[in-house]
Amino acid sequence: MKAYLLFAKNTWNEIVTYRLNFVMWRVRNLLQLLTIYLLWATITSQSANIFGYSKSEMLTYILGVSFLTAVVMSSRTQEMGENINSGDLSIFLIRPINYFGYFLSRDLGDKAMNIVFSIAEISLVYLILKPPIFIQTNFVFLIFFIIGTTLALLLNFLIGSLLGMLGFWSPEIWAPRFLMYIVLGFLAGGSFPLDIFPKQIVNFLQLFPFTYLLYFPMKIYLGRVSSSEIFQGFLITLAWILVFYFSLLFIWNIGLKKFGAEGR
Amino acid sequence: MSRFFKIWWLLTSLSSQVALRSSFGAILFFVGKILRFGLFIAFILVLESKVKSIAGYSIWQMILFFSTFNLIDVTAQFLLREVYRFRSYIVRGEFDFILIKPLPPLFRSLFGGSDILDLPILILSIILIIISMTKVGDINLTNILLFLLLTINGLIIALAFHIFTLGIGILTTEVDNTIMLYRDLTQMARFPVDIYRQPAQSLLTFVIPVGIMITFPPKALLGLLSPILIIISLTLGVVFLYLSLRLWNFGLKHYQSASS
Structure with missing residues (x-):
C-alpha cells in the first residue's frame, strides 16, 4: 500500500516539476469552462426555465461538471499503450x-492536483461572475x-485501461x-445535461456507460432523479464496471502472451 | 511561387503517406472528426428548438457561423500542421537542418506537410456555408465578396497566430501548449462572439482577435458589419502578421542551437 501511495505522490511531484506545462493545461481548462459557461449564461438569460432547468440549476450543472471532469476524467492510462508499444511494459512486469x-x-495523484486547481478556477469564476448557484x-x-462519482471514476479508469x-x-x-x-x-454530458435531447434518445443513451461519468452524478447532485432512477443508474454503472473489469483481465492475459517487448 | 508549390506538394504527399500508413488509425480519425462536426450541429439544432434564436441569430445563421469557424480553423490546421511538429525540431536540434537548406525556414516550418485527414471537414464546411447562404435570406454580391475578403483576413490572422507560436517555440521550446491554447481560443468563436458579455466580447474581438478572424466574415455576409469595422479588421490582420514576423525574426536571431 505504501508503494502505491508513493506512486501517487510521485505523479504529483512530476506535475510540479513541469509547472509551465500544467499551468498552461489549467488555463486551457479555464478557457473551456468560460466558453461553455458564457454560452449557457446567455441562453438562460433569455428564459427563466430552459429544457426544464432553472438558471441556477443549469449554471450549477456547468460548473459542477467542470469539477467532476477534474475528478473523473483526469487520467494517466494513455501511458499504458505507450508502455506496450515502447517495450517499457517489460520493466513493470519484473517489478x-x-x-x-x-x-x-x-x-x-493526477486527480488530486487537478482537483485543487479546478476548485481554484471555479471559485475564481464564481467570484468574478457571481452566478446563481x-x-x-x-x-x-x-x-x-x-x-x-466514485463509480464514475472507476468506470473511466477501466475505459482508459481497455483503450491502452x-x-x-x-x-x-x-x-x-x-x-x-x-x-x-458529448455523450458524457460535459457541455450540457443530456436530457436536453428528446426522451427516447436519453433513454437509449442511458444504456451506455458514458452517461454515468458526468451527467448521472451531476443529476444526483441537483436532486433531479428519483430513488428508483438512482438505483437503476448504480446498477447499470456496476454492470458496466464488471463487464469492463473482466474484459480487461481477459485482454491483458491474451495481450501478455502476444507481448514481445519490442523496442527494449 | 511554383517552386514553393512544388515543394509543398511533395512534403504534403509524403506526410499524407505517413497519415494513411495505418488505415485503422486514418479511419478512426476521419470518423472522429465527422462525428464531432455532426454532434455539434445536432447540439445547435436542439438549442434552437427551445430558444428560437441565440443572441438574435436564427438556426441557419448559427450554422453559417459554425461552418465559417470550421472553414478557417480547419484550413489553418490543414495547411499549417507542421507547426504541431515544430517542438521536436527545436528540442532535438533538427531545426539546424532546416536552417541550412536553401528554402526559407519560415516556409518550411509552416508548410512542411499538410494533414490530408482534415480535407473532408473542409469540404463539408464549404458545402454547409453554401447551403446556409441560400437559407439566410438576402445576400448580395458585395456581401459575398466582403465575406471572402474577411475570410482571407481571418486566415492571415490564423497564420500570424502560428508564426507567433513558432517564435515563442524558438525562444522557450514551448509549442504544444501555445498552439492548443490558440485552438481553445478559436473554439470560443464556434458561436458568434456577440453571445459573450462585455468585456469578454471586446477582448475576443480586438485583443485576441478570434472575433475578427471568425465571427466577422459571416457578419459581413449577413450585412451586419459597418465599413469602419471592416477597415479595422483588415488593418488588424496586417498589424498582427507584421508583429508575428518581427517575433519570428527576433527568435531566429536568438536561436542558440543548444540541442544539436
Whole structure:
C-alpha cells in the first residue's frame, strides 16, 4: 500500500516539476469552462426555465461538471499503450507491483492536483461572475453523489485501461482515444445535461456507460432523479464496471502472451 | 511561387503517406472528426428548438457561423500542421537542418506537410456555408465578396497566430501548449462572439482577435458589419502578421542551437 501511495505522490511531484506545462493545461481548462459557461449564461438569460432547468440549476450543472471532469476524467492510462508499444511494459512486469494498481495510483495523484486547481478556477469564476448557484442540502443526495462519482471514476479508469490494451495489437493508440474523447465530450454530458435531447434518445443513451461519468452524478447532485432512477443508474454503472473489469483481465492475459517487448 | 508549390506538394504527399500508413488509425480519425462536426450541429439544432434564436441569430445563421469557424480553423490546421511538429525540431536540434537548406525556414516550418485527414471537414464546411447562404435570406454580391475578403483576413490572422507560436517555440521550446491554447481560443468563436458579455466580447474581438478572424466574415455576409469595422479588421490582420514576423525574426536571431 505504501508503494502505491508513493506512486501517487510521485505523479504529483512530476506535475510540479513541469509547472509551465500544467499551468498552461489549467488555463486551457479555464478557457473551456468560460466558453461553455458564457454560452449557457446567455441562453438562460433569455428564459427563466430552459429544457426544464432553472438558471441556477443549469449554471450549477456547468460548473459542477467542470469539477467532476477534474475528478473523473483526469487520467494517466494513455501511458499504458505507450508502455506496450515502447517495450517499457517489460520493466513493470519484473517489478513486484500490480500494473493496474500502479496506474490507479498515478491517476489518483493526477486527480488530486487537478482537483485543487479546478476548485481554484471555479471559485475564481464564481467570484468574478457571481452566478446563481444551487446548493444541495439534502444529505442523502450528497452521499449518492459521492458514490456515483466514485463509480464514475472507476468506470473511466477501466475505459482508459481497455483503450491502452490496444497497444498489444496496434501501434495506433491515439486514434481510438481521439474517437473516444469525441464521444465522451458529448455523450458524457460535459457541455450540457443530456436530457436536453428528446426522451427516447436519453433513454437509449442511458444504456451506455458514458452517461454515468458526468451527467448521472451531476443529476444526483441537483436532486433531479428519483430513488428508483438512482438505483437503476448504480446498477447499470456496476454492470458496466464488471463487464469492463473482466474484459480487461481477459485482454491483458491474451495481450501478455502476444507481448514481445519490442523496442527494449 | 511554383517552386514553393512544388515543394509543398511533395512534403504534403509524403506526410499524407505517413497519415494513411495505418488505415485503422486514418479511419478512426476521419470518423472522429465527422462525428464531432455532426454532434455539434445536432447540439445547435436542439438549442434552437427551445430558444428560437441565440443572441438574435436564427438556426441557419448559427450554422453559417459554425461552418465559417470550421472553414478557417480547419484550413489553418490543414495547411499549417507542421507547426504541431515544430517542438521536436527545436528540442532535438533538427531545426539546424532546416536552417541550412536553401528554402526559407519560415516556409518550411509552416508548410512542411499538410494533414490530408482534415480535407473532408473542409469540404463539408464549404458545402454547409453554401447551403446556409441560400437559407439566410438576402445576400448580395458585395456581401459575398466582403465575406471572402474577411475570410482571407481571418486566415492571415490564423497564420500570424502560428508564426507567433513558432517564435515563442524558438525562444522557450514551448509549442504544444501555445498552439492548443490558440485552438481553445478559436473554439470560443464556434458561436458568434456577440453571445459573450462585455468585456469578454471586446477582448475576443480586438485583443485576441478570434472575433475578427471568425465571427466577422459571416457578419459581413449577413450585412451586419459597418465599413469602419471592416477597415479595422483588415488593418488588424496586417498589424498582427507584421508583429508575428518581427517575433519570428527576433527568435531566429536568438536561436542558440543548444540541442544539436
